Amino acid sequence: MLRTGFRFRTDTRSTLAKMRAIILVMLLLALTPVLVAQQPSAAAKKESELRSLLEKSRTAKDDSLRLALNKQFFEELLMMLQTGNTFAHPFDSLNIGKIEAPDKSFRMFNWNIQQNNGKNIYYLIIKHSQSGHVTALNPVEAREVLSDTEIFRNGEWPGGLYYKIIQRKEAGLRGYTLLSWDGFSRRTSRKSIDFLEFDSEGMPVFGSPKFKTKEGIKNRVISEYSSEATFTQSYDRQKITLYNVRKSQRKVDDEVIVLDRLVPLNESLEGQRWAYVPAGNIYDAYVVFRNQWTFVEDISPRNPAVPGKPSSSRKKPEQGLIPSGKSKVGR
16 A cells, blocks of 8 residues: 555656646747747847947047948948848838838938038948849038039939939839938038939939920939028929910829929029028929920919818919920019
8 A cells, every 4th residue: 555655646746747847838838929029130139239320420529430430330231231131121210311212122221421510421322122232322422513414323423311212104204203402511401303223233323314494404403502491392293284385285283393492582692502592482393294304483382182171263373394485474
């Protein structure tokens, strides 16, 4: 009997130990997803390091230290983009420009570093979604003169911060129209409309004769104005009636690039761009017409109609294309 009781207790203890082991394994299995979720990914860790570098570069008081830290940030961001599947990684914590083409074919990573003299240096990295190819363009200090006829290639670019990529379906505009801002100096800022294409090797080419202006065909459109002013350059749907074209082409209901009309503070300051400010409630636009961005004067931009709110009965003014004819409203 004693032997039987001894064997019973031994079996019981063995069974309890096994049950405890099974329960422990089950608990570990249940907690594993939580523990894994709590561990930051390699991409998240790297992004945190990049954010720290960027913040240090922007708060450094010395130009040389600021640029050295930013160079490290640039190189490490480039390395991260070149390794692994990082195209879709949001980089939410990085306070830089991150814009994606409408067709999701590429992303732009774009930022600036301001020097103590007020000049900006601009940086740009482009990553393609399909090939994974990454292009690091040469850093650019805000250019003293930005040409509206030059074409930039081989790693060169105009510089600035891109805030909108526009993609049109028209054959003549296959490529990407870019809207950008450039804090040129303490006295003046610039906004540009540019055109981006990629060559056979996937390298970016900036500038193309897609813009019909008052002065003729240009490779880009540049608006320079007082840094104290707020200048509008946006992409919105508008209804416009053109008057110097055939009847079938007069009605435009499309997305257009809307710009403030810039004027000098007084006539004696004509040509002094630091003195140019928006005229106020006077807008011009670039409309897609015959496969080009074509300048139109004096549009009346309107926000999309609010449901339930009666629309205005005021007749929409007719607009003239430039330079194919003179506008009815003078400058």
